[in-house]
Amino acid sequence: MQNEKREISIEHDKENGLCENNVLSTTLEVAVKNIIKREGYLTHVVNERRLPLDGGNYMAKLAVVNIKGETADGDKEIDIFVKEILPDDVNGFFLASNYHLNELYVYREPLKYFQKFQEDAGIPIEDRYNIPKFYEESNSEFIILENLAKQGFTTVDRMEPITLSFAEHAVRQLAKFHALSFVLKSKCPEYYDKRIKSLKLNMNFNDKWKKFMKNIYTATTRDLCGDAKKKAESVFPNVLERLPKFLQEEGSIGCLCHGDFRANNILMKVNDGKIEKLIPVDYQVIHYANPVTDLVYLIFLGTDQKFRRDHLENIKNLYHDTMARFLRYFDLNVEDYFPRVEFEKIYKDTLYYGFITATWLLPFIFADHEDLPEVKGVVEKVDYKVDKRMKCRIQGIFDDFIQWGYL
Template identity: 65%
Template structure:
């Protein structure tokens, strides 16, 4: 086999060929080829189109196939390449990217080490995608889990109970490992973790953005419900940033823990394994916000009626059990009484998150919003499924006394 890098061709699923790789990324891939021991290789790369699940990065997948001293080998990689910053936005994508790069290089490596040292069975660990050291300030390179049979659920459909249970258990383990990191490396935790803030400027442009997108989410409510949600908007503007700044429970939070940021492997209709990804919104804060965010962006009203209490309890009970591997008591870090109070006190974070994210979560795949440029002029075309989901959330929060 000769060394071969496929030329660029058009493809309905994006663009194929090594020409989709930037010069820097191409050099990084060459370094991977060398480090993986390829004697000869064929490299095929293609960009992925936007599908409404990703707005801040360009996505590329590449397959390296060839021979090593040990025999035939295939390496599939997935790349998140940073897009140029938009000076008109209320956030900088480069800041989020550097956070994700840091998390894979440091905290997640500690998490893998801690679990190994504690002798936690593979099937009971927090699952982490393989990270390649060739990642840098321009891109993050990971194993391509899709090539291994992983997929994501449809971002617009309500999640199933089985998916919710496994996802919440993984989230509880992720937060538990933050407490382990805090105990084992307190100086590191104070210096590196506590400094991770949510990279959004909540002044000026954020307020303008929120006031413009909020009516889009509420547009199909009846007049009475619309008035109730309009009256709540000033509270959202004031309280939402406070939730992101709250550190009453010091923890490393995922920040964007929702269904389409969780990859699943299904066998015979049963979810066998899940791997959380997309850590660019990682931050130091209150873990309750991750749990509530996941619930309200992924479930419908009937699910919350049937399972909300059980899902909440499963999260906490998983922390109790998982921390025992490290001879730690969750009560020393997140007492049950505080957990229950925090959950009730911050429940409206679910409404607030849905209020500004639903137009992106339910963006029509054939007409995605252009978020570059003037944020007060963005047009949103949303799927009809959003109406039922936001109505259910508004109904819940009316029933709970928030609206």
């Protein structure tokens, strides 16, 4: 009780140069103090630093905070990761605050349901959908999570194609995430209809968005060769027309979708050269939509032409097979929620979304480490450098879609 009454102040490790000035805002400092108090620290030292942009994040300011000290039970150390909201209207067609609030909501409600469902069903830890620890001190200004980097989690190189092992682990996690959305629908139908189905993508498809898309598309396709170059000249109007439909309409099957399920938003822990665990993060683009959009988003932003030629069909099957198996933990039949026949049809109809997202987002994924763009500036002009590896990646995607008869 004495610990609950004492006044908490932030003690920085200034002597060792492990803290930076102005990392903790007033409200974030209050949140850190609450964590210190709740965790029972008797003494503490706080180190914090801002994380630099690395091309993997464009929608938040990032920081890490280390809290180290003594408790009644001995020494204790906590590492937290902070996502702080960006100023609103960063480019004229989406509001950063809406994305932040959506992600806050997901951690506070749906992901808590998912965690409870898995615990109640007795699913083995190693077979669960993985969710990072969320701190209730999170609010409309920032989201606080455990710092998984301190536990050995890393991200893949955003410019390199993902490996087959990574793809399989990621697709299993994605299938479980979508399956848990169907479990939520089964167990809490009123909540699902009211809260989940109302989660629409917060993007304004206005003239600024069209200008942004035109600039990005020009940058993506400028180095294409052969038939792909000719197709690129005529396909752009179709891209503009179809992207909002994919993002806003769920079709015959809808569920809670991650919205930004790419390799850089999936943390990976490797042990003895093998992937031990994946944890998806970055739910700011969460929305209710066609679940296959998440699957093709991962594939076409993270794989090259050789991977798709060798493994695409198997990866597609792994997704649906995993969903079917996972739903059995809850005594649910996948045929009642996402029938195989319907999945195959939706997959073919949605495959083109992979092409659209690649032409839209690859210039960001391949942005040069020394010349990272600001989203706001790209509306007017794409004048930053992209890695030379993008040319081969986008050429392969265009060639695939020409071969498949989509272009």
